[in-house]
Amino acid sequence: MAAFENNMTESTNGQQVLPVLRPFTFVGRTIMDWINSMGAATIFLCLALLRTLGRKQLFKTVQQTYFIGARSITIIMLVSLFTGMVLGLQSYHALLKFGAAGAVGSLVSLSLIMELGPVLTAIMITARAGSAITAEIGVQRISEQIDALSTMRINPIRYLISPKISASIISFPLLTAVFDLVGILGGYVSAVVLLGLNGGVYLHSIKTYVEMSDIINGFTKSIVFAVIVATVCCYQGYFAHMRRDSHGAQAVGLATTSAVVTSCVLILVSDYVVTSLMV
Amino acid sequence: MNTPLIEFRNVTKRFGTKTVLENVNLQIYEGQITTIIGLSGSGKSVMLKHIIGLIQPDEGTIFFQGKPITEMKKSEINEAFGQISYMFQGNALLDSLTVYDNIALPLRETTNLKKTEIDRRVMARVEQTELTEAIHKYPAELSGGMQKRAALARALITDPQIVLFDEPTTGQDPVRKNAILSMIAQYQRKFNFTAVLVSHEIPDVYFISNRILALYDRQIVFQGTPEELENFEHPFMDEVISSLEALQKELTGLFSKRQFVMLNHLQLKRRKVGESYCVVVFSLNELTAIYTKVGHDAAQEALRNMGLYIDKHFGDIGGFSTRRSSNEIITMLPYSNLAETESIIDDFVSDFQRQVLPAIGTGACKMAAGESVEFNIVAGIAEGQSTTDLDSVIALAKSQQKEIGRFNCAAGE
Structure with a gap:
């Protein structure tokens, strides 16, 4: 019996486990943590959505829309221009082999509208604004600014989180539209201006093959991504003080990294889920 | 004596396996300045955070005006906590807002006052706390003393009935420490709020306090007037008070x-x-x-x-x-x-x-x-x-x- 007890090791929650069971314990705990986090984040999102409306929220939402949306336009245009140009270049040479170079416009536009536009826009905003949101809220958390709001009877979720989620839901589709348009323009530049494809053919192919449902699907994805990115980034910052792996400024840094990585992974996972539901 | 404004009965708080407060009993009376003294890390701030509801006790009950908080309706809790302001040890000013906006924030977010009325009230507090030249500055641009005053102005802007001060003099030089304490005493007399302080400034804090609470070894070991504390026979006096007094003698x-x-x-x-x-x-x-x-x-x-x-x-x-x-x-x-x-x-x-x-x-x-x-x-x-x-x-x-x-x-x- 004593030998059996000696072989036991203590897990982090104080329970005794056999060494052979430790990997299972680790996997189980990780999965439980994930499920807990998902549940908490969903409640967090619901609380924030319930507090989006109100006269006092309008100005804060406009401010956040400016930060998340307007100030991301330059980087979105730059990325989308080159994405469209690369798409135009690659698809022109590929389709030329099949004598279908006239379909470049539709390939570029459909790729951008249905897939690349929403996904790349979401990833770019995560990198630019999402990381900043996590860091800002994380610093406010560890410096007790969020506690200070509570003591002033100001709901921190209403004051800090709801405007950011509203602004994301407004900004993501608009930036996706900008990405799509500039990307199509980039495709035009590479296929028509640089490679000599007929401009009318390029535009006609877009008009013929792109349908309203494709555009709606693209925007639906962008709204889903907006909710995911805003929730993950705000949640990571808001609970930066509860991280078990670090404290203080280091916790804010790790929370920011987690927010960006988790957002990017969830964007791609949800992209598949939403696409499979729409096809 | 009257019913205490705030009362702790057998309050216990643990963080993981560490017990910070154990069967704490205390009373805070209306219109008084009550000071909590104790060693660093003894749980004074935790106690203060229980009062405003930032932390909930694991065991025991907190009473507000004789009524257990756990038995109060949500509207009653909101009303009770709405009367309390909290001045954080690190000031907790919102660093993306100017001093003016920080002070105006509670009025903007929790009242429907007009802009002109908010401006009038904020400017009155700004003048009282001698911050006129700093209103358009951000907290990072202020000295420690000015940040304290800005935090004090923000804590007082809603005319609270109870103000909790978590080590309001931390990081200040001896003169400024006394200046902050005298400011608190002056405002307490002027606005007649109930003040609860966490402070190490012995004996200066005695001059402004009506009651002293001594937190030692996870419990309140003394409650009474500063004069009564002078005659208190307990290891707390040797370990805590003597060391703080020696420091004070060195400084003044x-x-x-x-x-x-x-x-x-x-x-x-x-x-x-x-x-x-x-x-x-x-x-x-x-x-x-x-x-x-x-x-x-x-x-x-x-x-x-x-x-x-x-x-x-x-x-x-x-x-x-x-x-x-x-x-x-x-x-x-x-x-x-x-x-x-x-x-x-x-x-x-x-x-x-x-x-x-x-x-x-x-x-x-x-x-x-x-x-x-x-x-x-x-x-x-x-x-x-x-x-x-x-x-x-x-x-x-x-x-x-x-x-x-x-x-x-x-x-x-």
């Missing part, structure tokens, strides 16, 4: 009241029956008016300089001094009779008027902006014997006070 040169009384006993034991000693009571009159005109910082600087000079002058001849209240310093001359003391005081007054008073006045007058501010310093002497009660000698000295110096800022003399 003056003994604490407790040390003063102990020194006095020691001196009297050595004296024969019939041998006399003398007590001198110095006071700076009209301190509140001075605060209003030159600010708390300058007034405290003047008091500190006065204390340092008194300590130096009388320390050289075997005397020892303590601050008895915010504007009073008592000096004990254990080996002097009345005639000798009068002669010593004459020398002191002559030096004080020639060297010290102009320096004190000129320093403080820089803040007076040309206003007429009068520094009126009085002193009284009384003789006692080993059998005489010290308090009655002090009272007698106080009743015999007469002016030893006067300085007027506007006149410059």
Whole structure:
């Protein structure tokens, strides 16, 4: 019996486990943590959505829309221009082999509208604004600014989180539209201006093959991504003080990294889920 | 006594396996300044955060106006907590907002007041806390003292009934520490709120506190007046109070009241029956008016300089001094009779008027902006014997006070 007890090791929650069971314990705990986090984040999102409306929220939402949306336009245009140009270049040479170079416009536009536009826009905003949101809220958390709001009877979720989620839901589709348009323009530049494809053919192919449902699907994805990115980034910052792996400024840094990585992974996972539901 | 405004009954709080508070019982009464003292990390801030609901107890009950918070409706809890303001140890000013916006924030977010009314109230607080020049600055651009004042202004902007101060003097120099404490006392009298402080500033905090709570070894070991604490026999006094008093002596040169009384006993034991000693009571009159005109910082600087000079002058001849209240310093001359003391005081007054008073006045007058501010310093002497009660000698000295110096800022003399 004593030998059996000696072989036991203590897990982090104080329970005794056999060494052979430790990997299972680790996997189980990780999965439980994930499920807990998902549940908490969903409640967090619901609380924030319930507090989006109100006269006092309008100005804060406009401010956040400016930060998340307007100030991301330059980087979105730059990325989308080159994405469209690369798409135009690659698809022109590929389709030329099949004598279908006239379909470049539709390939570029459909790729951008249905897939690349929403996904790349979401990833770019995560990198630019999402990381900043996590860091800002994380610093406010560890410096007790969020506690200070509570003591002033100001709901921190209403004051800090709801405007950011509203602004994301407004900004993501608009930036996706900008990405799509500039990307199509980039495709035009590479296929028509640089490679000599007929401009009318390029535009006609877009008009013929792109349908309203494709555009709606693209925007639906962008709204889903907006909710995911805003929730993950705000949640990571808001609970930066509860991280078990670090404290203080280091916790804010790790929370920011987690927010960006988790957002990017969830964007791609949800992209598949939403696409499979729409096809 | 009345029903306590806030009461803890057997409150226990644990963080993981560490118990921070264990069966804590305390009462906080309306309209008083209650100060919680204890060693760093003993759970004072945790206790304060329980009061405002930032932390919930694991066991025990917290009562608000005699009613358990756990049995209150949500609207009642909101109403109760709506009366409380909290001034954080690190100020917790929102760093993306200016000083003005920080102070205006509670009014903007929790009331439907018009912009002009909010502006009026904010500017009134800004002026009271001497922040007029800093309203458009961000917290990072302010000094520590100004940040404290901004946090104080924000805490008071909603006219709260209860204000909780979590170590309001941390990181301040001795003069500014006293300035902040006197500011709290002044506002408490002016706005009549209930104040709960966490502070280490012994004995200065005694001068402004009605009640002291001592937190030691996870429990409240003392509740009572500062005077009652002086006679409290407990390891807390040796471990906590003595170390804090030693630090204070190092910083200001003056003994604490407790040390003063102990020194006095020691001196009297050595004296024969019939041998006399003398007590001198110095006071700076009209301190509140001075605060209003030159600010708390300058007034405290003047008091500190006065204390340092008194300590130096009388320390050289075997005397020892303590601050008895915010504007009073008592000096004990254990080996002097009345005639000798009068002669010593004459020398002191002559030096004080020639060297010290102009320096004190000129320093403080820089803040007076040309206003007429009068520094009126009085002193009284009384003789006692080993059998005489010290308090009655002090009272007698106080009743015999007469002016030893006067300085007027506007006149410059």
